Amino acid sequence: MISLNRIIIRGVVLILLGCSTKAPPKAAQAFEVSALRSGLLxxxxxxxxxxSQTGNQFPYVESGRCxxxxxxNNCLWHGFEFLYRSPVQSTLIECxxxxNRTQDRASPARYGEAxxxxxxxxxVLQGRSGRYVRPQYTTGLKGHPFKTTTWCSREGVEIFRFTLTLIP
Known part of the structure; x- marks a missing residue:
């Protein structure tokens, strides 16, 4: 005769074996940023x-031409760089x-907002992995320190943030 305990145990085992779970996504499929560095460029x-020099506060010293x-003009070059791994070939990053003070935005070709x-x-990051460098510059800084915070996101999720302060 089969005991009632044995039937219950077999029933529980069958129920557990019958349940399916979705495997979590592999870590390699997630977008990853590493080795983020910001500072002088x-x-x-x-x-x-x-x-060339990491940090978040620097004296404003014109270091090149832009x-x-x-x-x-004479300007101070700064920026950020990082390594990335992406599950897709083309990744849009929005920053x-x-x-703390007003500035005029410009590119080498034209003035933007004042x-x-x-x-x-x-x-856009091209390729599933690589290194990205974003050169930026400041020119004509006088008076009070200039402090700017930048944060960047992928698909609405913040992936990094940094602050840079330049002291005239």
């Missing part, structure tokens, strides 16, 4: 940019920044 002789809206304390920019 320099250029190698071949033109490649790199962070083109602002078609005009060459926002806020600063007298802003914040804004947005974006870029």
């Amino acid at each position: 320099e250029f190698r002789t071949n033109g490649d940019a790199y962070i 083109v602002v809206a078609g005009n060459e 926002k920044f806020e600063s 007298n802003v304390t914040g804004g947005t920019f974006s870029f």
Whole structure:
């Protein structure tokens, strides 16, 4: 004769074996940022940019030349760099920044917004892994310290944040 305990145990085992669970996504499938560095930026002789000094506060010392809206100026080069791994070939990164004082936004080709304390920019990472460097510059800083915080997101999820303060 089969005992009642044995039937219950077999029933529980069958129920457990019959349950299916979805495996968690593999870590390699997630978007990853590593080795984030922000600070002062320099250029190698071949033109490649790199962070030469990491940190979040620096004296404003013009360290090179830059083109602002078609005009060459003295400026301080700074920026950020990181390594990434992505589950897709093309990854959109959206960034926002806020600063403690107004600034004019410009690119080498043209002036953008004037007298802003914040804004947005974006870029696309190509490939499933690599290194990204974002050169930025400041020119003509006088008076009070300039402090700006930048944070970047992928698909609405913040992936990194940093603050830079320049002291005239």
